[in-house]
Amino acid sequence: ETTAGLFLQPFRKNKRIRTAFSPQQLVELEKAFELNHYVIGNERRELATNLSLTETQVKVWFQNRRTKHKRVKSESGKAANSDNTK
Numbered sequence: 001e002t003t004a005g006l007f008l009q010p011f012r013k014n015k016r017i018r019t020a021f022s023p024q025q026l027v028e029l030e031k032a033f034e035l036n037h038y039v040i041g042n043e044r045r046e047l048a049t050n051l052s053l054t055e056t057q058v059k060v061w062f063q064n065r066r067t068k069h070k071r072v073k074s075e076s077g078k079a080a081n082s083d084n085t086k
Contacts, residue, residue, distance in 0.1 A: 021061070025051045029058070033065050
């Protein structure tokens with residue numbers, strides 16, 4: 001064992017387990033996303049409580065969903081442009 005290895009071990013963080021959302025949770029999250037792409041404060045707290053999730057899980061789901069929405073939107077725009085250039 002190296003001296004450097006001894007110092008690095010105590011600072012290692014445990015890897016967070018990936019959240020597996022139930023189909024019902026996903027339906028409710030998608031409904032909320034359709035209404036508003038951003039959820040904050042009491043709305044996020046209420047959604048998390050109703051779905052038995054943490055606020056952080058809801059926050060991260062919305063962040064990821066906005067990223068997906070942006071990606072799909074840009075991909076569909078590129079596809080439309082390539083159709084127009086043919």
